[in-house]
Amino acid sequence: MPEVENAENIRCLTAANPGYMTLRGTNQYLLGRREITVIDVALGSDANLDGLLSEMEALGGTRITRILLTHIHLDHCGGALALKQRTGAEVGISRVRAGHLGGEDFTYVEGDRIAYDGGELEVVFTPGHESGHCCFYERERKILFSGDHILGKGTTVVPAGEGNMVHYMESLEKLLSLDIRLLLPGHGPFVTDPMGKIREYIDHRVMREEQILQGLREGRRSIGDLVAVIYADYPPALTRVARSSVEAHLLKLMAEKRVHQEGDRYFPGDGT
Numbered sequence: 001m002p003e004v005e006n007a008e009n010i011r012c013l014t015a016a017n018p019g020y021m022t023l024r025g026t027n028q029y030l031l032g033r034r035e036i037t038v039i040d041v042a043l044g045s046d047a048n049l050d051g052l053l054s055e056m057e058a059l060g061g062t063r064i065t066r067i068l069l070t071h072i073h074l075d076h077c078g079g080a081l082a083l084k085q086r087t088g089a090e091v092g093i094s095r096v097r098a099g100h101l102g103g104e105d106f107t108y109v110e111g112d113r114i115a116y117d118g119g120e121l122e123v124v125f126t127p128g129h130e131s132g133h134c135c136f137y138e139r140e141r142k143i144l145f146s147g148d149h150i151l152g153k154g155t156t157v158v159p160a161g162e163g164n165m166v167h168y169m170e171s172l173e174k175l176l177s178l179d180i181r182l183l184l185p186g187h188g189p190f191v192t193d194p195m196g197k198i199r200e201y202i203d204h205r206v207m208r209e210e211q212i213l214q215g216l217r218e219g220r221r222s223i224g225d226l227v228a229v230i231y232a233d234y235p236p237a238l239t240r241v242a243r244s245s246v247e248a249h250l251l252k253l254m255a256e257k258r259v260h261q262e263g264d265r266y267f268p269g270d271g272t
């Protein structure tokens with residue numbers, strides 16, 4: 001049975017897609033009174049869509065009219081078009097990812113305001129985990145829907161390639177300027193100390209960066225060597241993700257000229 005959690009007239013239906021990366025599953029949020037807006041739709045299965053429609057009714061809603069997507073990873077947008085087909089809801093996506101689904105109705109960028117039946121969300125562009133990632137901020141109630149930018153438990157993945165550690169860190173810093181009282185993540189439990197959580201996330205990345213620099217200073221030269229020491233306690237299933245994360249950190253450090261690369265070997269310093 002999918003979990004349902006209720007916070008301040010927001011219903012959260014956790015999709016039945018638990019895993020290492022998704023924790024207990026993807027949190028799908030429903031908000032509004034009669035016309036309901038849904039943030040993220042993980043699965044297009046009948047079970048998931050039926051679940052969302054019954055949560056809509058529990059909120060007192062009569063139709064789902066809008067679907068907002070935090071980003072294009074399948075565990076967040078995989079059911080969006082199926083829900084659109086069932087309900088006629090309009091689907092919105094980050095402008096950076098326009099056309100990705102092939103069935104979206106509108107796009108949004110940083111600062112856009114999206115009114116829903118009961119409040120207003122502001123789009124906070126937070127690339128890093130994925131280059132089109134957006135959070136949604138309800139200023140009046142000081143609530144942030146954080147997608148995969150910040151999770152309720154553990155840390156998020158910033159993969160080299162579609163992710164970007166420079167942007168990710170900037171996107172974390174950006175959130176510090178918002179007044180957030182409740183953070184509703186894409187995975188894991190609700191966060192009632194959001195500012196503490198954001199600082200924890202920044203500190204964690206700074207710590208990882210320091211571990212990587214330390215590894216390089218000790219003569220470790222490859223991503224594999226760095227992963228072996230930094231992620232020694234992690235299950236082997238996460239090795240691929242760990243490699244990608246270390247690479248993302250190295251790309252940031254190289255952009256900052258704190259690390260340089262010769263072939264597939266990495267060295268501390270800018271090489272001069």
Ligand SMILES: [Zn+2]
Pocket residue numbers: 071073076129130148
């Ligand atoms: Zn994601």
